[in-house]
Amino acid sequence: MIKIGICGLGTVGQSSLEHIIKFKNEIRSNVNVDFEVSHVADLAIESKKLTNHNIIATNNAMDLVKDPEISIIIELIGGTTAALEIITESLKNKKHVITANKALIAEHGNEIFKLARESNSFFGFEASVAGAIPIVKVLTQSMSNEKIFSISGIINGTCNYVLDQMSNKKINFETALKDAQKLGYAEADPSFDIGGNDAAHKISILSSLAYKIGLPYKETYIEGIKNITPMDIKFADELGYTIKHIGVTRELDKLIECRVHPTLVPKNNILSQVHNVMNAILVKGERFGTSMFYGHGAGGDATASAIVANLVEAINFSQEIDKSNLKISHSIGTLNRKIKNIEQVESSFYLRIHAKDVPGVMAEITNILANEKISIEAVSQHEPEETDSLIPIVMITNSVPGLCINKAIDKIQLLKNVDDKVNSIRVLKLNEK
């Protein structure tokens, strides 16, 4: 009998417990030994309803970590303090660990994977990236036998919902965010999602898995969505693009890109068709070509589904049926690759410039771009929003390093007849690797 302890009975913890009980038969058919959730811990354990009275409940998660009877710890507390102690102590105690804690892995992954390696323990974190999408399994197993060119993912449901609503309802960022909060798709303090940090945690994990590097979170470029305006969405739409918040990791000439930011996605790229709070991850490889995985990125049941998939693996690991999980902790950090500074990262750019309607201003702008060796692939000049106001000029450039664009923007912003706030957004090209 395998005994399992769940630390943290929030939405995901409760749903995991419910899943394990409701689908006991299905899970049992995937393992060769009986199992049960024997212990649960939650700081507010008194307020939790437990229908199964055989489960031992405590408000101290470390009780579970120290209990020699428990062989699998499911950490669903979140955060990077208590959770770190629970996970590191569990691994030191040779327990198998499952977590949904992306922040913890992104920020302390190198230490955690080292411990998992040393203790020969199972460490499962499928739920930490894109909830029910089995991207960890797919990347480390199905796709790990060739060169991965790039991963581009819609990995924050809040950002996707807000941008999708801005696009569909032609509303501004603040209104869309309020709608999202009303529906429970954004937190009361949404800064972590909207600011891009959550997506940055996830893309760091994917980058480590794809390229076998240590967790690159500290070097990940992070930009959120709060500067996206309805005007950008409208102009992008006219040029054939949808604005999405995308996490990208890519290897080019042994240098790694790892970044999250708003991105213009061509409408004929399937990522542009990912709506509401859904997540999707597009992977390009040398042999399999282009694949995309779509599903629920959050929510109790979807996340619990990934936790339970890991649970089956952990049980089979403990029974010597499937030891393949070890490969992950043994491979992360084995390669040493430089992470590109965002100014080195090349892409096409969307530029929105507001200028006075006077002769010569377009010539001034295009001269500055030409001097930085930036060519213009598409340009459109729009009617001013009000009479006598500045005229919006929108451009798509060729693929150039961020530094070139920044230099050009600095110069354009100094022009007498141009507003000093030029907006730039990176563009995902359909044919780039």
Next chain:
Amino acid sequence: MIKIGICGLGTVGQSSLEHIIKFKNEIRSNVNVDFEVSHVADLAIESKKLTNHNIIATNNAMDLVKDPEISIIIELIGGTTAALEIITESLKNKKHVITANKALIAEHGNEIFKLARESNSFFGFEASVAGAIPIVKVLTQSMSNEKIFSISGIINGTCNYVLDQMSNKKINFETALKDAQKLGYAEADPSFDIGGNDAAHKISILSSLAYKIGLPYKETYIEGIKNITPMDIKFADELGYTIKHIGVTRELDKLIECRVHPTLVPKNNILSQVHNVMNAILVKGERFGTSMFYGHGAGGDATASAIVANLVEAINFSQEIDKSNLKISHSIGTLNRKIKNIEQVESSFYLRIHAKDVPGVMAEITNILANEKISIEAVSQHEPEETDSLIPIVMITNSVPGLCINKAIDKIQLLKNVDDKVNSIRVLKLNEK
């Protein structure tokens, strides 16, 4: 040293060999033992160029099957005669087997899985359904711990390409098919793809995996795309749908549906955004919700990528690192479920009826539908294509069994003022499980 034999050096065989050689380091990092392709067999082996002169080449695949040194056989001959012998004899000889042969599994799967079970051998067939999409792994591992409501897949690239071209270029079936043949997306004799048999093989395999039933190929309802007209595509588009060729398997009240046919897919369902020859499989589950997996369904490199993913599993299976593959052969056929006759299968229907522009004809049609308890959710009457010709009337019904629709169509076709060819197409509803 694990020795591998490849039977069949067509596109996929050549590409698999190339993949194994080119990405030897990546593959080697996923296994704990050295390996090599030691033997290849092809009926026309003389015409094949082998750059590695250490590989033993023969035109008799059974030489490989009988060779005690070879522990893994990769069958890429195709067909259901020689391939059946190769696979069954390999399993009897306790070799591990990998194949891309969907026809063989759909038609002889029960026998093959029984042999794999009895010989405790690895049997890998990831490449048999949707090429590079790791749907076999995902269904049998990540998603096997809960109730799968349904699987709906675009699993034949030829059909998808032809329908997509008909839609984009407003051309008819014959022209689109000729274009597909020119580009190599359709065979010289395309009947197997266009007629739905290939998709039926694949959906049968997915149905077995999801519902643990024996291969339901013989009871699978098969309908191809040759009766779809540009008019249907246009009318569907106006009603908010795209016509796709979809394979569906679904469990409802312990009865299984297994069918392939043209389907109206709502434009806000992500399946409708799968273009060209791409494949995509949408899975609905009780806990994970809706997931979708998209990628290349065919082509040498994409298929080889799945073969190589299986190869790593087979090597790890042989080294006792990952025995989870056994679960598949042990689970298929363990449940006994009736497959619904297509006339029992409920769905919404699209009906296209051509009628004379005379008073009362609409009343006659709607009375017939009402008598069969079919209600109309949307209706549109179009201008006749030429003066005095029949008027097309298009309807979307509520969800009813196929039998009701067939009865109604029989009666409508007998009406004096109605053309005797009523076209019906099933509709995939967004909110159905």
